[in-house]
Amino acid sequence: MDRPYVHINVAATADGKIDTFERKGAAISSARDKERVDRLRAEADAVMVGGRTLRDEDPKLTVKSKILRAERMARGLTENPTKVGVASRLDLKPDSNFLTAGPARIFLFTTPQTDETQRSMLRSLNAEVYTLGAERVDLIAALRVLKENGINRLMVEGGAALNFELMRLGLVDELTIYVAPMIFGGEKAPTTAAGPGLVRSEAVSLKLARVESWDDGGVVLQYKVEMLK
Ligand SMILES: NC(=O)c1ccc[n+]([C@@H]2O[C@H](COP(=O)([O-])OP(=O)(O)OC[C@H]3O[C@@H](n4cnc5c(N)ncnc54)[C@H](OP(=O)(O)O)[C@@H]3O)[C@@H](O)[C@H]2O)c1
Structure with missing residues (x-):
């Protein structure tokens, strides 16, 4: 396969929202879920986010637990997984968490919509910038580049547009959802997958692999994505 194993x-x-209508990166995970996510990051070769998540949340994407970082290094891996951002037009600040938290x-x-000033700033910070696609990033090519660079296991941490497009293209192997016991509502609040949507006959088909019900009221749903024929 010329792409990594992809896990969203x-x-x-409970109403499928991944943020409120305010889009400020609302806290949804419980403390236990944050630990689960940290373990997933520690197991990944790279962690990917979409451009709006990069801009609005400015995530660090590093492994929080010292123990998990030490375990990675004991396995001969880098302290943190590689960080990956996907954006039609990059507009990152040099002191952003994404660029500075590390090492990674x-x-x-x-x-081509990203301007030269931004590109040279990113290069000066050792970020590896690839231009793939005209209007939007060619995700098939991007995953190929990651694979060529030794990324065998890719964790995707949203947002909705990136999740949808990866699933629509048949590039996702696994999907895990922590369902928190709360409702946000709001037509403009993002859901697990956004984009233009699919008609019923083209729905992405999932196979439930595991369900866990937690004391904090949350439920973890783990699905395998059935590959397109
Ligand atoms: N609860 C969670 O687990 C979680 C995790 C992450 C994020 N979030 C939330 O999700 C929201 C952000 O999600 P979002 O849907 O607005 O944006 P997103 O998925 O974070 O970002 C999509 C970005 O990627 C760019 N892009 C370039 N090529 C693309 C392609 N081929 N396919 C898809 N996107 C492409 C888009 O650019 P153009 O549209 O300009 O082309 C857009 O800037 C935020 O509210 C954030 O807090 C929640």
């Missing part, structure tokens, strides 16, 4: 992880409310290798996939 999401924290959603950084890949950015973008289009």
